[in-house]
Amino acid sequence: MATLVKAQSKAMTSSTAPDIAAMTWLEAAEHILKQEGPEMHIKDLTERVMNLGMVNSHCRTSLETLLYRQSHKPHSKFKRVIGRMGWFKLSNSVIAENNLSQSLNCCDEEEEAMMPKSVIVHKRKSKVIRREEEYGDCNREPDSDESDSSYSSTSDDEDDDDWSMKYRHIKGFAKRLIMTNVSLASELQSLENEISKSQQEKKYLLERLINKQSNARTTTTTNKQDQSKQATPVGGGGGATSVKVPTTPSNSNRLKRPLPSSPPVSHKPHPLTTPPTRSSEQRLIYNAISEPRDLFSTSSSSSNEEEEAAAGKRTGRALKEGTTKQNKASKEESIGTGGGGRKKRVRRLQAIPLHEDGSPVFPIKLGGLQVHSLGKVVWDRPSFHNERYIWPLGFKSTRSYPSMTNPSRRCLYTCHILDGKDGPIFEMVSEESPDSPIRASSATACHHIVLKAINEARDKQATNAGSGPEFFGFSHPSILNLIQLLPDADKCTKYKPTIFQQPLTRGKAHQPLPTSTDHKKPLLSSSAKKKEKPIPDSSLVGGAPLTVGGGTSDPSLAPVVNQLISYLSSDSDSNSNEYEHELVIDTSNSNRN
DNA sequence: GAGGACTTCCCCGCCGAGTT
DNA sequence: AACTCGGCGGGGAAGTCCTC
Incomplete structure (x- = not known):
């Protein structure tokens, strides 16, 4: 029993x-x-x-x-x-x-x-x-x-x-399985049909491409010969490039549209140098088949957009993106950059609480992430930034994440960017073990250590999943935008700024966030500083009063003070003495470390 | 008109795949 | 190995619709 x-x-x-x-x-x-x-x-x-x-x-x-x-x-x-x-x-x-x-x-x-x-x-x-x-x-x-x-x-x-x-x-169960199988088979069949159609399209487009290339070569040779014979340039010259379009078995509507490679040459003064305007769909095909830039590369009038597309499409990845990113256009899009082949991405900012003057209210809360300090841009040391990120010294954030010892429980991790000899040192301190900080030369390496520990505790195989920048928070659009706006950020030569869109709002209107596309202005203007009110306590974690200018002997407060100083020094007109208000700064976390 | 039912939009975090 | 990107589902918040 x-x-x-x-x-x-x-x-x-x-x-x-x-x-x-x-x-x-x-x-x-x-x-x-x-x-x-x-x-x-x-x-x-x-x-x-x-x-x-x-x-x-x-x-x-x-x-x-x-x-x-x-x-x-x-x-x-x-x-x-x-x-x-x-x-x-x-x-x-x-x-x-x-x-x-x-x-x-x-x-x-x-x-x-x-x-x-x-x-x-x-x-x-x-x-x-x-x-x-x-x-x-x-x-x-x-x-x-x-x-x-x-x-x-x-x-x-x-x-x-x-x-x-x-x-x-x-x-009954078997019957249902059979029915499911039948429907899946028919779906598979239709997908296979689509694939075969696409392959036919691809073949046709490639044929045209080859044709076009050979014609272009012929034209160039002819032009050179003409030039050697005549001193006058070839006017409206493209006539020679008219292409005999091969017949195609494809019945796709897309192919019925005039493709860029076969413009109505008689109306174009320089068909070789002036690509016709294309719809986004046409551009997609254009990119996907990797039409050689050579056809238009001699042109100085090619749009910057095409420059980018050309730069991107040379890689397999860009080619893939051409087909898969179609629907992501609303989220992130490529825009003209004014040359140089740089690709700027437009990312959407998240609304964050701002002071009247446009400076952020610390800590900045973004889901499980809280940014307590943006730190200071070290522009004169190249290891403190790369093409994508700037790692400001003194950056400090906290994030709630599964504990390394008991992953079913979440604990708070404090992330810091410290000064190393060769470059930034990324430090993560778990709430549970403040005496054993995790340090690495990259955020991802740091995060990987934590991830590994958590996976071990969970009896799971460690994966390469996860992003250090994401964990630290400096890849978050709103944070990245603020870092871009920090003093001296524009002196980081390797860094390619990201362009941000204002956040989408529903109902309540948010104060528009400053972006790097706005007129460059410091986060705190002098007039605003005068009007600056103490940061509301509600937005802070156990704040302790600190008078700026009075100095502090506590070295742990250095990043916070540095940040304030960087704000103050960012405006040449400002005088630190004018900043008389008693500021309430979060020192709890600083003291913890 | 109030309150509940339902919809829509957006953010967040995880994780696999691909790239450097 | 480090890093980035994108898909996907969970979740929250706010709006609209519907019923009483």
């Missing part, structure tokens, strides 16, 4: 509480619905999940949103109960899967051998009743007619019924 209880409790634990702490809302909801009933109201469901502590308490309830959204997806696990507002149920496929696994589990002979007959009978009985409720008649054989009486008869009858039930269930 003790064994039975043990087995039952084991089964219960494995089926009712599978790593509850690590569950998401959807997993928890699925679990509850599987365990407690086919349908449930959103409020009850939420309450059960909360009561059982199945999700992290810090998560705000959004099960409602999630379930509504899920219910719109074609293959979602959740369905709405028609006619009952706010009620949800599991989709049939999930129920079937659940029942199949249950039936497979339940027919574990060893387990059943240990159970008394009455328990087994009751279990099977309830199982069948539940299936009948859930499936209705969909899986029922025309001749099947089960009744409760069958369970009260002999044990042989029970076994037969049970096996026939399992047989029908598996049969």
